[in-house]
Structure formats: C-alpha cells, structure tokens
Amino acid sequence: MTQKFDRIVVVGGGSAGWMTAMALVTGLKGRVNVEVVESEEIGIVGVGEATFPSIRHYNQLVGIDETEFLRATNGTYKLGIRFCDWLEVGRDYFHTFGHFGNLFGSQTLWAQYRRMRLAEPLGLQCVPTVMAMQGRFALPSEQDQFKYAYHFDAVRYAAFLRQLAMQRGARHTQGRIVDVVRRADGGVAAVQLDDGRRVEGDIFVDCSGFRSLLLGGALQEPFVDFSHWLPVDGAWACPTERVGEELAPYTQATALEGGWAWRIPLQNRTGHGHVFASRFIDPERAREQLLARLDGKPVAEPRLLRFTTGHRQRFWVNNVIAIGLSSGFLEPLESTSIYLIQDGISRLMTMLTAGRPLDENDRALFNDGSVRRFARIRDFIILHYCLTRRRDSELWRHVATMELPETLAFRMELWRRYGVLHEYDEEGFDATSWLAIHAGMEHWPERDDPVFAEIPPERALQALQGRRNAIAASVARMPLHHQMLGQVLR
Ligand SMILES: Cc1cc2nc3c(=O)[nH]c(=O)nc-3n(C[C@H](O)[C@H](O)[C@H](O)COP(=O)(O)OP(=O)(O)OC[C@H]3O[C@@H](n4cnc5c(N)ncnc54)[C@H](O)[C@@H]3O)c2cc1C
Structure with missing residues (x-):
C-alpha cells in the first residue's frame, strides 16, 4: 500500500511540532501543504533547555542565523x-x-x-573540557576543533520556529483535538477540534507530547518500557534568576539520593530541575531537595512532570509518524530528546524527498532505525x-x-x-x-x-x-563565556 503526502498535518506545537513543520516547509518548498494544530490551552512541556551539537546542524539546514537564534531564545553556549x-x-x-x-x-x-596512571583527569587533554573547567568559550578554529551545542528557552524556541515556519507557508490552527477520525484501512483521516472543525490530511505527524494522541491514543501502539534500567519517572522543574555575571558553558548534572539535579544557565535565568525515581524517593522529598539546592531566587513555582522511560514499539504506523515525546522519552541526562526529534525529522525528510509515494519499506526502515537509535542512547x-x-x-x-x-x-x-x-x-x-x-x-x-x-x-x-600545558595556556587566552556571548550579541 502506498501513501501520498500532499497534505501533512502536524499535531502539536512544541519543539517537536515546529521543528518538523519548519523542516517540511523548507525541504519540500511549495510541494506540500503543512498545517500545525495545537492547543494553547494545553500548552507545551516547555522544558528541554539543554541540547546536543546536532542542533547546530538542524539550524543551519533550515537557514537559522546563530546570533538571531541566541537572541530569540536567551541562548547560551554548551560545551x-x-x-x-x-x-x-x-x-x-x-x-x-x-x-x-x-x-x-x-x-x-x-x-x-x-599506562602512566596519572592522577589528573584525562579531560585536561581535551580542549573543550579545559574550556568548560575555566568557564571560557570561543568558537572552534582550525587549530582547536570541537563541537558545541546550546542551552535555550524551549518555549521561545518553539515560538521562534513558529514565526519562521509560518513565514515559509506553514498553516497554524489553534484548537483542542477531541476526536480522531479513522480511515477504513485503520489510518487517520482527520482530527476533530472542540469547536467542530475537522483538519484532514494524507499523513499525520504526531507531535502531541506525552499524550501521544494519535500513535499511542487512537492507534494504540504498545509502549516498550525501559524503566527497569532507567527508573526515573518524574521531575521537578524550577527556574531561578540569574546570579552574577559569569555563565557556566556547560550543563551540570548532580547525582542525588533518588535521582539527579540539572543546572542550565541561560542569559536571563538558570534552569533547575530534579529528575527522580518515585520507586526510590518520595516526590515531596525530591521537591524539597531541589528547593534546597537553588542558587537564585525562583521565578516560578516548582512544576512536576511525570513520564515513563521507553518508546512506542513502532514509530510509524499506517499514515501516522510520531516525533518527539509522543514517540518516547529516555530521560534528560544527556539532553538527547531534541536530538531524537531531529533524528526522526531527518529520517522522514529523506523519505519524503525521494520523490515517490511512501510505502511499507519506508515505514519499516524508519521504525527499525528509530528503535535502534533509542536502544543505543x-x-x-x-x-x-x-x-x-x-x-x-x-x-x-x-x-x-x-x-x-x-x-x-x-x-x-x-x-x-x-x-x-x-x-x-x-x-x-x-x-x-x-x-x-x-x-x-x-x-x-x-x-x-x-x-x-x-x-x-x-x-x-x-x-x-x-600537551596538557599547551591546551591550558591556549584556553587561558580565550574569553569567559559571558564575555564571548556579550561580543556576539552586541
Ligand atoms: C523533565 C524533562 C527535562 C527535559 N530536558 C530536556 C533537555 O534538557 N534537552 C532535551 O533535548 N530535551 C529535554 N526534554 C524533552 C523535551 O522537553 C522535549 O523533547 C521537547 O520539548 C519536545 O516536546 P514535544 O514537542 O514532543 O511535546 P510538547 O512540548 O508537550 O508539545 C505537545 C504539543 O501537543 C499539543 N497537544 C497535546 N494534546 C493536544 C490536543 N488534544 N489538541 C491539540 N493539541 C494538543 C500541545 O498543545 C503542544 O503544542 C526534557 C523533558 C522532560 C520531561
């Protein structure tokens, strides 16, 4: 059975939804209609502030200027x-x-x-590690080649992408999806909104977050549970005011009694959170531990998020492809969720740009690759x-x-x-x-x-x-992270 894709409906307007829409309108310019359906009332998960170097590749592919991006998202560099x-x-x-x-x-x-059994860390032999230790940042050069990523405000990133994607032709429909209309072959024909409108499509990209409205909900695709190995199942998130001028050019992950705490510096605030396993620690105790660690004045009440680590058995079923949290979640320790979103988008784009209708082989390749990628991470x-x-x-x-x-x-x-x-x-x-x-x-x-x-x-x-001395000396000449950012954003 082949599947055409003239009308693509993206369900959800978080990072996954708008990253997907942006890639579609950029990569398939004018050849498809892209409509993003989201509910402002439900909102987006809004965490997801630390990334992986591949985000730079994504931004470059869709033509986003780095300085503009850092400005729009209160972004900082991450080594x-x-x-x-x-x-x-x-x-x-x-x-x-x-x-x-x-x-x-x-x-x-x-x-x-x-072999030398040195007591000093191996990291002293690695340029970006020494930069991180010294709180410095400079862009890679011919001599010092390394990858870097960003910390950013996920809500602002989604809004930034929405604006760009709409300028490039994506349609934006606000409304709460209350029903899913099925096709005779079991696929999805349309989503039904609470005000009676229907949004029809050929393929549906499910970016509805943990709700997994289409793949997990309507299509009932089973969930492969990783919680035996990755037992964390909740997180308290609480941003604080930025304290002082200096900015760490790295995410900090501190192991605690029943999980670990993140610290993510943005330009205007610091993201804090405590990811915990409720099997091993009471959520209330986890909340108290987070509050006791904050190094600035909270700018919001601590927010509780619940999840199960794992993924849907298949990521693409019939005409529904899940990207983002609707497909699975591996816990945020290595900041891999946005990377996995990008991975799904890039697999999909490879197939959509092949210039023929989609078929069973596309689905099988997509699913097989995605399952293995999740397992590796x-x-x-x-x-x-x-x-x-x-x-x-x-x-x-x-x-x-x-x-x-x-x-x-x-x-x-x-x-x-x-x-x-x-x-x-x-x-x-x-x-x-x-x-x-x-x-x-x-x-x-x-x-x-x-x-x-x-x-x-x-x-x-x-x-x-x-080598260690040469690296230390060369890094000592680099600007501090906040100085570098100041120069770039000037
Ligand atoms: C505690 C925690 C920390 C994290 N930290 C990181 C990190 O550091 N780095 C990283 O890469 N990732 C991180 N992530 C993951 C990251 O937040 C997500 O991958 C990213 O935000 C994408 O989310 P999403 O777009 O899939 O879902 P969401 O942001 O939840 O978006 C879902 C969308 O679907 C819409 N929707 C849902 N139901 C309906 C409905 N009925 N009708 C209409 N619309 C609907 C919502 O309105 C929303 O627009 C973290 C996640 C958690 C839980």
Missing part, C-alpha cells in the same frame, strides 16, 4: 555536561563534545594516559548509572547491581577485556563520548596494551604534560 557525585560523592568529571586525540602519530592518547545513559561506586541509597544500589541490556553488557566486556570501544550502527554518541564516561567513572580495561609500552615512560609523560 558538554559536568557530572558531579556520580562515581562517588565529591568527585566530578566532564563529558564534552571534543576529542582526546592521539600521541606519537596514531597512538590513542588515552592508552598512554592510562538508552545504553549510553545506563552507562552513567551502572558504573557508580555509590551504595548510599536504594537507587544507587539498584543501578549498580541491575542486569544490563545485552548490547551494553557486550560492549562493556570488550572495553574491560581489550580496551576496545565497540560501535554499533545508529549510534547517538561516538567512541570519544563513551571514553569520556569510562574515564570519568574510572572504568578502565583490565590490562595495558603491551604495544604502548614500547614508548619509554619518560617520553610518554613528557608528551602528555606538554
């Missing part, structure tokens, strides 16, 4: 994440979007670092938890001893035995990211590779120290 108290209370490490590189030509640097997030040495609460005892997904257990075994950073297809994070977590959590291979011992230890040490 990565600082993880506090994950290994043990009082210990921290960075996962930034940069490489550790090689030594002596093609030798992996980490292996020499490990799930494994990466679990890695942050399962390597902990903490045993001070039920949550940490659970994650330290739980049975792991086979795919993760296999790659951890390869790392431990042979020092191999195995990669599957559809990875969300490359080997350097995996290395950053292994190193930060002091999880090293059982033995040093004898090949690396051929370099005399003094030479290896000298090379490591030389």
